[in-house]
Amino acid sequence: xxxxxxxxxxxxxxxxxxxxxxxxxxxxxxxxxxxxxxxxxxxxxxxxxxxxxxxxxxxxxxxxxxxxxxxxxxxxxxxxxxxxxxxxxxxxxxxxxxxxxxxxxxxxxxxxxxxxxxxxxxxxxxxxxxxxxxxxxxxxxxxxxxxxxxxxxxxx
Numbered sequence: 498x499x500x501x502x503x504x505x506x507x508x509x510x511x512x513x514x515x516x517x518x519x520x521x522x523x524x525x526x527x528x529x530x531x532x533x534x535x536x537x538x539x540x541x542x543x544x545x546x547x548x549x550x551x552x553x554x555x556x557x558x559x560x561x562x563x564x565x566x567x568x569x570x571x572x573x574x575x576x577x578x579x580x581x582x583x584x585x586x587x588x589x590x591x592x593x594x595x596x597x598x599x600x601x602x603x604x605x606x607x608x609x610x611x612x613x614x615x616x617x618x619x620x621x622x623x624x625x626x627x628x629x630x631x632x633x634x635x636x637x638x639x640x641x642x643x644x645x646x647x648x649x650x651x652x653x
Contacts, residue, residue, distance in 0.1 A: 569633065575628060
């Protein structure tokens with residue numbers, strides 16, 4: 498994957514919009530001492546390069562009834578079914594992340610459940626039928642922080 502060179506203006510724009518995705522382009526332009534059109538063009542370019550992958554609102558899962566956050570390492574009975582399992586995981590709405598990792602796990606997922614009983618049902622009724630030999634679950638008591646990647650305006 499080719500690495501794109503980010504100049505000082507790109508970095509300043511990224512730093513501002515990752516802090517607040519709803520910040521008006523004119524406010525960014527004023528802080529960067531360029532036109533609103535220049536900011537719009539830069540953001541479009543960063544998006545077309547895949548550096549920016551959309552913007553979204555963040556919903557607090559606990560406030561809508563999902564009180565249990567779990568990380569689960571999955572061990573597949575047959576690793577050749579990886580692609581099929583990946584597609585099946587995408588169909589489980591409680592699963593919010595899936596990672597390829599080093600180590601013993603074939604896959605590592607993050608999911609939200611309403612409570613521990615709901616978590617047990619997800620594991621038993623939705624995950625086990627995917628062809629798991631076993632799984633290891635870690636329940637998160639509380640996320641101490643969650644932030645976007647650090648953007649250093651000075652880095653070249």
